[in-house]
Amino acid sequence: xxxxxxxxxxxxxxxxxxxxxxxxxxxxxxxxxxxxxxxxxxxxxxxxxxxxxxxxxxxxxxxxxxxxxxxxxxxxxxxxxxxxxxxxxxxxxxxxxxxxxxxxxxxxxxxxxxxxxxxxxxxxxxxxxxxxxxxxxxxxxxxxxxxxxxxxxxxxxxxxxxxxxxxxxxxxxxxxxxxxxxxxxxxxxxxxxxxxxxxxxxxxxxxxxxxxxxxxxxxxxxxxxxxxxxxxxxxxxxxxxxxxxxxxxxxxxxxxxxxxxxxxxxxxxxxxxxxxxxxxxxxxxxxxxxxxxxxxxxxxxxxxxxxxxxxxxxxxxxxxxxxxxxxxxxxxxxxxxxxxxxxxxxxxxxxxxxxxxxxxxxxxxxxxxxxxxxxxxxxxxxxxxxxxxxxxxxxxxxxxxxxxxxxxxxxxxxxxxxxxxxxxxxxxxxxxxxxxxxxxxxxxxxxxxxxxxxxxxxxxxxxxxxxxxxxxxxxxxxxxxxxxxxxxxxxxxxxxxxxxxxxxxxxxxxxxxxxxxxxxxxxxxxxxxxxxx
Numbered sequence: 407x408x409x410x411x412x413x414x415x416x417x418x419x420x421x422x423x424x425x426x427x428x429x430x431x432x433x434x435x436x437x438x439x440x441x442x443x444x445x446x447x448x449x450x451x452x453x454x455x456x457x458x459x460x461x462x463x464x465x466x467x468x469x470x471x472x473x474x475x476x477x478x479x480x481x482x483x484x485x486x487x488x489x490x491x492x493x494x495x496x497x498x499x500x501x502x503x504x505x506x507x508x509x510x511x512x513x514x515x516x517x518x519x520x521x522x523x524x525x526x527x528x529x530x531x532x533x534x535x536x537x538x539x540x541x542x543x544x545x546x547x548x549x550x551x552x553x554x555x556x557x558x559x560x561x562x563x564x565x566x567x568x569x570x571x572x573x574x575x576x577x578x579x580x581x582x583x584x585x586x587x588x589x590x591x592x593x594x595x596x597x598x599x600x601x602x603x604x605x606x607x608x609x610x611x612x613x614x615x616x617x618x619x620x621x622x623x624x625x626x627x628x629x630x631x632x633x634x635x636x637x638x639x640x641x642x643x644x645x646x647x648x649x650x651x652x653x654x655x656x657x658x659x660x661x662x663x664x665x666x667x668x669x670x671x672x673x674x675x676x677x678x679x680x681x682x683x684x685x686x687x688x689x690x691x692x693x694x695x696x697x698x699x700x701x702x703x704x705x706x707x708x709x710x711x712x713x714x715x716x717x718x719x720x721x722x723x724x725x726x727x728x729x730x731x732x733x734x735x736x737x738x739x740x741x742x743x744x745x746x747x748x749x750x751x752x753x754x755x756x757x758x759x760x761x762x763x764x765x766x767x768x769x770x771x772x773x774x775x776x777x778x779x780x781x782x783x784x785x786x787x788x789x790x791x792x793x794x795x796x797x798x799x800x801x802x803x804x805x806x807x808x809x810x811x812x813x814x815x816x817x818x819x820x821x822x823x824x825x826x827x828x829x830x831x832x833x834x835x836x837x838x839x840x841x842x843x844x845x846x847x848x849x850x851x852x853x854x855x856x857x858x859x860x861x862x863x864x865x866x867x868x869x870x871x872x873x874x875x876x877x878x879x880x881x882x883x884x885x886x887x888x889x890x891x892x893x894x895x896x897x898x899x900x901x902x903x904x905x906x907x908x909x910x911x912x913x914x915x916x917x918x919x920x921x922x923x924x925x926x927x928x929x930x931x932x933x934x935x936x937x938x939x
Contacts, residue, residue: 434576441580489547494848512545521625585754705907764823784825792895
């Protein structure tokens with residue numbers, strides 16, 4: 407391959423500037439919305455059950471049927487998977503910027519529409535909600551490959567991992583804010599209407615105004631994202647797409663000259679030599695791609711798939727943990743509004759103490775110790791803590807030992823985020839060629855969402871205890887929580903082994919990390935001291 411283009415080298419060696427942080431905020435706000443919308447639904451599912459499935463003269467609070475609960479929570483995951491594949495491919499065909507605004511519009515519109523789900527019956531309301539949440543997920547799915555690819559192509563190689571991880575870390579902020587918004591909304595409604603508990607008055611414990619709560623919470627996520635739409639549209643196309651894919655060196659140089667505030671030569675002759683090299687010819691479904699990048703793609707897809715099985719399955723045990731320590735009392739002892747407040751408080755504490763710190767530990771250390779080591783350590787520690795919880799599960803179930811259970815459970819979330827939950831997002835944006843970068847990231851992310859679907863649906867049933875009395879009431883027989891945790895520990899261990907198929911990309915230019923840089927480029931870069939190998 408010809409020597410590196412000046413415009414790409416300028417990006418690689420650029421000092422951290424204001425535009426880097428602007429790009430993080432613009433791309434990160436999409437992930438803020440992603441997390442807010444995907445996780446806020448779990449805060450209001452109990453309220454939905456009370457609103458639409460409580461009997462006329464109730465003896466107990468209503469709950470969502472397991473099939474309805476799975477649909478409401480899982481349909482967005484299905485939409486996300488489809489969106490990751492579609493927009494990942496479209497981002498390589500049309501350009502990152504052209505598609506980027508469309509995904510944000512879809513998220514904003516679907517968030518608002520989800521809160522406006524109406525109908526004459528519980529079935530119609532839930533159907534409407536599921537419909538809009540699928541398209542919400544579809545837009546969210548597009549943000550995964552596009553945000554990661556845009557940030558990787560804008561960043562310098564010294565701090566690229568931290569910048570991409572910072573975009574992903576906004577997911578933790580979104581989770582936290584969804585809990586805070588739920589706390590504020592529910593506390594405000596409770597203060598205004600002061601409903602009694604279900605035991606005191608089953609009818610008045612569910613006030614008519616309760617129906618507004620879940621709608622406000624779901625719709626709020628649209629506003630922070632909507633504020634960044636203008637700025638998304640003002641971002642120029644990434645230089646790597648413009649030069650290497652669209653083959654317009656002049657436009658790439660002009661765009662980055664404005665961004666970096668330096669004069670950059672177009673080098674159209676050098677670009678012509680570069681794009682005619684053999685390793686820039688083959689497509690995704692070719693023997694050449696399988697030979698050069700096949701193992702990498704298998705590595706990024708399997709690790710993300712296995713991680714998300716474990717990550718999304720962990721949520722199955724939150725209800726038991728929160729109930730055991732008194733964070734969430736029995737539904738009969740609370741009003742519907744109070745229950746929203748209690749659930750939101752519990753999940754906010756978990757996010758604040760375990761989830762959010764893990765993300766930012768990754769941001770701080772990913773360009774110091776590397777992606778590969780963080781991912782291996784994360785999978786290993788998740789395996790250890792899963793087994794430490796699972797094998798003495800009966801011991802931890804005793805009331806006097808539950809604090810230890812909570813600590814280890816929280817540490818599994820910490821090492822998921824200071825580990826593979828962040829690195830599986832970062833690495834696919836670095837180790838594939840520019841013309842296929844968004845597509846390959848979308849495929850990897852879609853594999854992750856397939857794992858999330860397995861975790862969210864499969865382990866809901868697998869974790870059910872073998873209780874004949876429950877099966878008589880429609881509950882399936884499963885392997886139980888203890889055995890489910892053992893299986894999840896094994897899955898984490900396999901994820902650690904699959905990490906050996908993923909190369910380290912720390913300190914390399916995107917062309918070096920994707921095996922597109924020539925030997926001449928590598929030697930020149932190493933001599934100049936601007937690369938870490």
